[in-house]
Amino acid sequence: MISIQNIEISFNTPRGKFTAVKDINLDIAQGEIVSIIGHSGCGKSTILNAISGMLFPTKGKVLLNNSEVKGPGPDRGIVFQNYSLLPWLTVEENVYQAVDAALAGKPTSEKHELVAKYLRMVNLWEHREKYPKQISGGMKQRTAIARAFAIDPSVLLLDEPFGALDALTKGSLHIELLKMWNLTQQSKTIVMVTHDIEEAIFLSDRIVVMNNGPAATIREIEEVNLPRPRNKKEIVNLEEYKIIRERLLNLLMDKVEIDEKDFYKEKAA
């Protein structure tokens, strides 16, 4: 469904051309959940932005259902870490506004029903009249996720959506995300950027591990062959889980160790 073909993304900076990522090739099937992990600054958000159409590759192309991505569209819903709710609208209005734009021409009652359905799904119906400043971080992110699902995009792009949340809230949002994915017959394709290895394993079918930048590339792609539905308490005891976790930790720690060695070398010199 998504085909990233040999993309390179460079930026013009005051110090010249900066290549953030290069030689990125990745095919993602419909209904797959794929996470992208890697050190800060390795280009995870840059890749997500190229899929969203907010950024154009300097070389190569991104195809969505065999058509080249030329800009953002309602077929792709995006959730960012910083909630991105409009502060002057209530929870319900924030979701309605997106639905109204995506379903222009449909009866108002139908749009309101849709908003209600998704707010109930993320347990926010009781809080629908509150403004963003009156709700917690987890509730803001629930609103953003409900809004993204309500417009019924075929692809959901999540940029560290749970990064600012505490572990318990994060855990319940993981379950709500999978609940919505299951309710759509696992037909939505989800691409998520995260720093959290456990989160990536729990949610994903595949995990893309990036090298460090500049000119970062894909280092390895791990398949997560854990049965679904997944139960967090149960999967952590499975051998497969432990192997993937160890492997991801080793891949990500590699660079840190190299940096440390360099530091001691410099000190000795």
Ligand SMILES: Nc1ncnc2c1ncn2[C@@H]1O[C@H](COP(=O)(O)OP(=O)(O)OP(=O)(O)O)[C@@H](O)[C@H]1O
């Ligand atoms: N508009 C821009 N102009 C110049 N450089 C940019 C621009 N956008 C991103 N970069 C650079 O590209 C690299 C990749 O950035 P990106 O935000 O994709 O990283 P990331 O892996 O998502 O990082 P983090 O995990 O910290 O969010 C960084 O070095 C960043 O400074």
